[in-house]
Amino acid sequence: MEYLFLKRKKASFVSQRQKDLLFDAAEKQWRKEFVAGGIETRKVDLDIYKSLLYFLEIKQVFLDPKLSLKKLSMMIETNQTYLSNVINRYFGCCLKKLVNSYRIEYAKELLRAGNCPLKELPQRSGFTSKSTFYAAFGRQSGYTPKRYMTYKWKNEM
Template sequence: MRNDDVPGSRQPIKSVGFLLVPGFALLTYASAIEPLRAANQLSGKTLYRWWNATPGDKPATASNGVAVLPNYKFGSDARDLDVMLVCAGGNPATFRDQRTFAWLRKLAARGVIVGGISGGPVILARAGLLDGRRCTVHWEHAPALQEAFPRVKLTQTLFVIDGDRITCSGGVGGLDMMVALIARDHGYPLAAAVSEWFLHTHVREGARPQRMDLRARLGVRDEALLKALKIMEAHIESPLSRERLAKLAGVSLRQLERLFRRELGQGVHARYLALRLDRARQLLRETSHSILEVGMATGFASSSQFCRAFGRSFGITPNAARRRDLELATRRLD
């Protein structure tokens, strides 16, 4: 990371706030906050201070049930904050607290560097703080974020620094991002020591991908099969015919079908349909798009066609699935 990537980069970040949204992932939070503690301990100096805030000043319960108590006043002027990082998980699209959005906009207007981790960028986008900005988000939330906020310049990377906006995909990626910030503020030797402290022997750059490649993720090696799967993932809204897929993969349709059944246990059509319906389930959960819009975004010609395919796969209608997911998310927020 260059020193000019973030405003005021030649000055250390002294105060970092964490806004914990109920349902946040504890690992994501720990990966971001623990490097600050390690930097202080290894340097023998107080280089960083950190605070926890929660909507409404209530304890925030992580996705695993652990509750974190706030020690910073929600909605305050935050005159002592340099950075505010929003930690969110679960289904951040259901979080609609206007007080939180207003506070984040207020902090950004005051020059505080505002960021989001895991599902946190979804909340920043809802607050209008990512329009025209490069950002990243956990891969699970990426399709819905792009559909709901087309002005956001979404990447599929570990973390992104765009001026006074910081976004991170979450998980252990928070450690990589904070190590990069420590290197910027206090030099590479301290950052390397922090990384080694956590047995993190290979620090990843922000531009690295979030997910394993298909070869590792699915345990397949055949190049034609891998190529066909990549093409499928890139053509969800406008699905290609099986014949076109085979041609692009460089094999006959008969060969392609044989590869899919042997390596994945299902035919080309079934695999493609499953990918599209999984994407549809994400869009139903994390956007307010109509059933027809979700169906069109995943390659179905009509809402009835989409509903029939969805029902056969999941045993529930799209509307019922959306209601159930919303109820579960609301219970977690409560």
């Protein structure tokens, strides 16, 4: 799934319009990818899916280094089992991998903006450990952050 709002600047105020736009886009994606694909879905799964995207995309809860399944399920107001099932089934991974993918995309945004020193990048991206950050960044992008900053994204322009 594409990141719908990740590339916009984080605002201190989240409007109802942003939430509605995200929910509409998520529902369209849901119908296109899952319903049209013949995957059996439930309304409760769609509600959790949209709420999860809201908290990741707009609220950017992935920046919390202590984010857990329990904490996120409390935010979404569902139980951990339902949330875990939605993540596994519709995102094809576990919560840790999903959250880390958001963190890495956010780190890439910081690198492209050029206003974050490399030594601050892991912490500002929501990682508690520098080694975990570098391993996740390498797995997802195929580059070290320094190499990405000096080579990869400049060639994408």
